[in-house]
Every structure is written in C-alpha cells, then in structure tokens.
Amino acid sequence: MFKFPQGLYVDVRIEETFDTKISFKKENLEEQKIRTNKGAFIRVFDGNRWYYSSITNVEDIQEHIDTLAKMATPDPNILQHPIVKAFEVNRDTLIQHDQDSVTDISVQQKQELMESYLALITDPAIVHHTSYYVDNKTIKSIYSSKGTAITFDKQTCGIRLTLELACGENKDQVTVSKAATNFAGIQGQEDFITEEINKSVTFTRDAEPVVPGEYTILLSPEATGVFTHESFGHKSESDFMVGDETMRKEWALGKAIGQELLTIIDDGGEPGSGYTPYDDEGTKSRKTEIISKGILTGRLHSTATSAALEEPLTGNARSINFEFEPIVRMTTTYIAKGNRPLADIVADIKEGIFVETIKHGSGMSTFTIAPARAYKIEQGRITTPLKISVITGSVFEALAEVDAVSSEYQLMTFVGGGCGKMEQWPLPIGFGGPYTRVKKLKVQ
Amino acid sequence: MKQEFIVIREKETAARVQNSSVNAVRIKDIVKKAVRVYENGKIGISGAIGDIGEDALVKGAVENLTAGIDYPYPLTGNNKDHRSYNDKAVSSEELLEMAESILATLQKEYPDFSFSETIASYGMEVEMRNTEGLDLKYSDAICYLGLLLKEKKTANLFDGFISCDGRQFDLNKFWDITRPVLEAYRTPVALPPGDTLPIISFDTSGPLGFLAKSLNGERYATGSSLFTGKMEQQLFNEKVSLEINRNPIFSPKPFFDMEGVVLKDDRYPLIAGGKLVNVFTDKKTAAQYNLPHTGAAAGEYDDMPGLAASWNSPIPLRFQSDSTDLRAALKGQLAVLVISSSGGDFTPDGSFAAPVQVSLLFDGEKLLGKLPEFTMRSHLNKMLGQDYIGTFDNNILYLGDLPNQLQGYYMTIMR
Structure with missing residues (x-):
C-alpha cells in the first residue's frame, strides 16, 4: 500500500470520521451538521528520534513519508532497536457496527428523538435550555513497515441537555446527558431524564453552602x-x-x-x-x-x-x-x-x-x-x-x-x-x- | 443566494521534548474549510477538513438549507480588512536549533530538573469572505515554549512550568526570567504567616470563565445570570473594567467574530469602573432580546455561529490593566505568585476554592522561593470587590512578547 523506506520504522494511521450534531435552543432547531472527514498521522523512527506529520490531504501520505524519511538518519539495524522490536504486528479487520451504524439512522430519527426529550422540560425553574444530539463513528486503519495492517471501527452517540435554572436568587447551569454505543441505547430514556431534571431543580432550590x-x-x-x-x-x-x-x-x-x-x-x-x-x-x-x-x-x-x-x-x-x-x-x-x-x-x-x-x-x-x-x-x-x-x-x-x-x-x-x-x-x-x-x- | 466562505490554514513545527531532549519533531499542515449559504431567512452550512473544492462545499451547504434553520439577520458586508501580525515567523530550522540550544543549557545548568513537552512554531491564516463584500484575512505566527518541570527528587507528575509565547523569541529576556524562576524552584520557603495572603496570578481564566457565564446575553435576558436586572449597577471594585478584546496583539486569534463582525478598536466594554454596562451578544441574541450587538459570535469553523463558545475558541474577554506598581500595591507584604492551580472551581453563587499545586513567594519584583501546596478560598464578589489588589501589565516576569497581565486579590489560605 505504501512504499516504506529502508532503515526506518514507519507507521501510518488513517482516520475516517462520520459526525452528526443536531442542536436546539429551547425547542428551536439551531444546527443540523453532518460531516465526513479524513486525516492521517505518519510516524517515522530512525532509532534516535521520531518524525511526525499530520495531514488533511490523505492522498499525499506517500509524499509525507518520503519527506520525513529525508529528515531521518536510516539505520540498517532498525529492526533490532528495542522499541521497534517491541512493536506488535497485527493483521485484522474488526468492524463492530455494521448492523447498528449511526450512519444508517436518518437525521430525522435523530432529531425526533431529541425533540421527544425536549418535551420533558416543563419545570418553570428552567428558564432557558440548549441541547444537542451527537454521534461519531470512526474507522481507523493502521499500517506499519513491520507489517501491521488493521482496520477497526468505534462509535458513540448521545444527547446532552444544558439547563439554565433560576429558583429565586439560586441560579445554576446543569447538564443531563446519556450516551451509548448505538442509537437504541439512548432511546427510551424518558424516566432517566425526568428524574435527573427533577433532582437538579430540587438541588438548585435547596442546596446549602458546605462547612469546609x-x-x-x-x-x-x-x-x-x-x-x-x-x-x-x-x-x-x-x-x-x-x-x-x-x-x-x-x-x-x-x-x-x-x-x-x-x-x-x-x-x-x-x-x-x-x-x-x-x-x-x-x-x-x-x-x-x-x-x-x-x-x-x-x-x-x-x-x-x-x-x-x-x-x-x-x-x-x-x-x-x-x-x-x-x-x-x-x-x-x-x-x-x-x-x-x-x-x-x-x-x-x-x-x-x-x-x-x-x-x-x-x-x-x-x-x-x-x-x-x-x-x-x-x-x-x-x-x-x-x-x-x-x-x-x-x-x-x-x-x-x-x-x-x-x-x-x-x-x-x-x-x-x-x-x-x-x-x-x-x-x-x-x-x-x-x-x-x-x-x-x-x-x- | 448569498454565500460565505471560511478557510483556516494551520502549520506547525513542534519539537516534542522528553527528559530534557528533543524526542520527536512534529509537522502539521491542516486545512479546514466551510461554506454558508443564506436564502429566504434560512442558513445552510457545510464544512470539511482538507483542501476540498468550494463547489462541493456549496452543494453541501445548499442541501443543508432543507433543515430549515432560521437566520433572518443581515450579513456583515462591505469590509475589506487584511491584517498580518508577523512577517518574520520563526522557521522550522530556527525553531529546532533554538530548542536544542535551550535544552542543552537546561541540561547543563539544571541537572536536578528534567523538562518535557513542547517548543513549537505555529502559523495560521484565517479568511472569511462573502458575496456581500466581506473580505477579512488574519495571518499570524507565534513561537511557544511550554515545558513541564520535574524535580528529579520528587515523585510528583510534575513540579512546575516554564513558558514563553510570542511572535519573536527573545532568548536573552527568556533566560533573564527563567533563571530566577528555576533558582526559586530550588529554594523551598514557608508560607508567610496569616490566614489571608495576597495572591498574584498570571492566569485570569478562572474568574473570566465564571464571569462569562453571567455576561452571556442570553443567560442575562432569560434570568439565569447572576447579573440579571443589574445593568448599570456597581458589581465590583470601581477599578475593575472588563471588555471583549479581539486585538490579536494580546491574543493570537482572529480580529473578527464568527459572523464577520470587526469591533471598533477591536474592543467592546462589558464592565466599566466596576459597573455592568453590557452583556455580550451575537446577532441573534441581540435581535431576540433587544440588546446591543457586541460581535461575540463564536463556534468552530463549520458550526452555526452563536454564543456557545468552544473550548479552543472562548469569548475573548480581558480585564483592563488598572494599576501600575505591584510592589507598592503590596505595601511591603510578601505575596504568593501562583504557577499552577488546577482543579478548583466556583459554586453557582460565586464561592471559590482551589488547590495551589505550585507557587512562588514574591515581593512584587523578585521571586524568593518555592512554597508548599495549599488551598485558597474566597468569593468572586470579594476577589473583585474589597479584596481586589489590581490588574497590572506584566512588566516584571517576561513570558514572551504577547502583552500579559498579573492580577491580585487577598484570599483565605488553608494550609
């Protein structure tokens, strides 16, 4: 895949990310952002010093490997270096979220889930609130000059409500959050959210200063x-x-x-x-x-x-x-x-x-x-x-x-x-x- | 259809330091782009990292219009302002040479310490332009040194910092302050007697962060700010003044907000003479709550602009310096210069407590030694009220050529 220079240890990490962010101010939709991005981090080691490059144009990876290699001093015995010897060589594809990928959930479903939770915010002590749904799915691929070639995925999604509370002179900003590794894990959280809101309001209203x-x-x-x-x-x-x-x-x-x-x-x-x-x-x-x-x-x-x-x-x-x-x-x-x-x-x-x-x-x-x-x-x-x-x-x-x-x-x-x-x-x-x-x- | 374009280009060369030696060299070349389109009172945004063609981003932004997000505010236009704050950036070669030289001196003169982290040069260009005649461009480059200091005889994760940020790196001035700082680290001293001591800090981010919550126009208008209903009231000591300050001379960030607004003289007052005179707003908050528009739109390059500042792009609040002679202000009392105070916080009503992990004894001019750990305690109203000492231009302890400040208050000490 890449041409690794002689006498150096090289690894390349490519990250492809999918992100969603849907934000609300009170019940009004403020932002609906879906992004897919790609970037890479390249490391070259000559036994004495590391040389790194972080780039956003991943088609230039080989060029950056070559540039870093020119900065390094090749060592014909690099494979005997204790660090290089210690690197594991793994070859694996570990995709966990084919069946429950957040990329397969429509933005409307995500937005509707958020709206259903916003409907729970009814306490008059909550004078304002902002909230968001976010998800991230990242696919990482790592290749090394020792032969590692792995690809795996990970994902999280969640909701976060930021509540502005005013109970007379007692004021506070509190957050209620729930996260999981798939969309199903953050559905059906009405009881949890209601309980958290109620606890926060009571706390803001009644909390006393601690005696140090x-x-x-x-x-x-x-x-x-x-x-x-x-x-x-x-x-x-x-x-x-x-x-x-x-x-x-x-x-x-x-x-x-x-x-x-x-x-x-x-x-x-x-x-x-x-x-x-x-x-x-x-x-x-x-x-x-x-x-x-x-x-x-x-x-x-x-x-x-x-x-x-x-x-x-x-x-x-x-x-x-x-x-x-x-x-x-x-x-x-x-x-x-x-x-x-x-x-x-x-x-x-x-x-x-x-x-x-x-x-x-x-x-x-x-x-x-x-x-x-x-x-x-x-x-x-x-x-x-x-x-x-x-x-x-x-x-x-x-x-x-x-x-x-x-x-x-x-x-x-x-x-x-x-x-x-x-x-x-x-x-x-x-x-x-x-x-x-x-x-x-x-x-x- | 109106269109707006944001491009951020960042380049960095960083010497990564471990055990007082350069362990790695990191080069970054990052491009981030976003396009906003506006039609019929709606906004659509698309963004990407990498050198993506604008056509693809415009297409994405047009698709995003279907989300139906309101933005019925006039675009900022008819303003061309290109500013470059550093035409003599430190090159990668100069940076590495300088890093090796500094570390060699530290190894030789301070073998009882080890140093780690980063010495780097960082260049950025931020452009914002639109079809209404807005054409803003900010370019800058800084060199920064941030080294954790570890005393070899202790089992702490680290025992202090040395730092220096600036557009140029004045090695002579750097050593003139770094040597006394390191000598002070070598000299343990006891906390002066008394339950209340003058505390001097380089870092005003704690009070500013707490104040920012209550100076947020939306929180002010909706009633959750501690300052709601207190416009024009005396909140703090009459010396205290605070403003939005976007002058890159003070902080190497763009001189415009995320709606392309450039403030007159790059500043807008919020607290003047201790009185609340404004709260900060973006276009939406100003319109919605009938507040003065203060050009405080924040957000990432591809975010909807708003008041929700991201961690790396906070609302640029700055205290105005109000005092000149720190030694005289201390009236002969020895002070605590805080180097590291991590993990403290304010309660919602303004009570404050924080452990001070690293601090030096200070007479207002000279550093006298390293103090033991302790906890400090106060309340915002006292810190900026009767216990306020002042905010001073830092002409005493060189931390680079970006103008910085020292701020002081009397605080309760828990030994």
Missing part, C-alpha cells in the same frame, strides 16, 4: 470513576516514569497502596467511550490490573515506555485524533465491584458527604473533584443538598483511605468532554465502578 473541613466521602459510580481516574489513573501512565528513578521507586510494582478490597482495572476492550480494541500504534488491547487487592501490579504503556521499563505492552498509546501522536492514556478505567450493599455502607456513616454527580476533576499531586450534586450524610441517611467548590486529596494517600466498595456497580459512556493531558484534550474515555467510601478528604 475533612469529611468521609461516599462516591457514586460516576464520582468513583473521576476519583479513580484523577487520584490514581494518571499516575499509572508510565510515560511519567521513563528516566525517573524517584517515580519508579515510589510506584514500584508490588507496593501495597490500598486495602485488599481495592482492585483497579484499565480495559480497552470494554465497549463504550473508552473502547480501544487496538491502540494508535496497532497494539491489541489488554485488560490490565493496575492494582490487585491493594497491591500495585501494573502500569499503562505505549510501545516506547514498555521497552524502556521492560514491562509488557498494554495497548494504551492513544491520541485525540489524527492531528496528534499517540501518548500513554487510559481507556476504560474502573474500580472492580465489591461485595457490600450500598445501603449497608451508607448506614455506617455518621457524618459525611455523598457525591452524586461531577463537573470536572484534575490529577496532579493533589487531585480534585468538583461536584455538581452533593448531599450531607447524617446518621446513616442521605439528607440536605450541599454546594461544594472542590474536594481535594493527596494522590499518595487517598487510595489507602478507601474502606468500602459496593456490590452495586456501573460503567459509563459519555459524549461531550473527556480526558486532558497537556495539549491533547478531549480524549474519550470510559469510567465508573461501584459506590466507594473514602474515609477522609478535604472539602471546600
């Missing part, structure tokens, strides 16, 4: 997902450890960092927004246990970090789109479910806070969670809604503070937003898990 301090925190599956992602997920991305002895020592495999009830998994094969059957280097996805029963047992890798740290490939080299090179990222990351019923865990909490939904999170040495809806827990009961700016904790300590995980469990798919890592944002990821109790976090 340290609290026991109970996290919903959504909040558990953000907590896992931010408190530990980013620490498991091994590009941070390459060439850094202190980091490797602090996060040495085999170290106990949580109680036995804690297992954290990253799985690119999990259907949803984090689905990555092959990563952007053509490595097949794995189910990686990062923490097993409280012990650090794995890390997430690209081929380069896997070779540098001499650890197995995990299929976590991902980019947000054809404009960027793959770097180490999470796919679908979650705490494995426990065996305690939620009611039992709540009943144990004398004074604490339940975090139900999340606006955003971040994960440096101090991780943060900004709740959307949170509630007091008093004497084993979830009670008053609370306005909270931010919940913070130390990534070095927080996992050891997890002392209960529920048997109830949910993994989630999303549209809108995603994970950010330096210049690459937003990357679709999946997360979720059980209800999780953390003994002590700071609340502002």
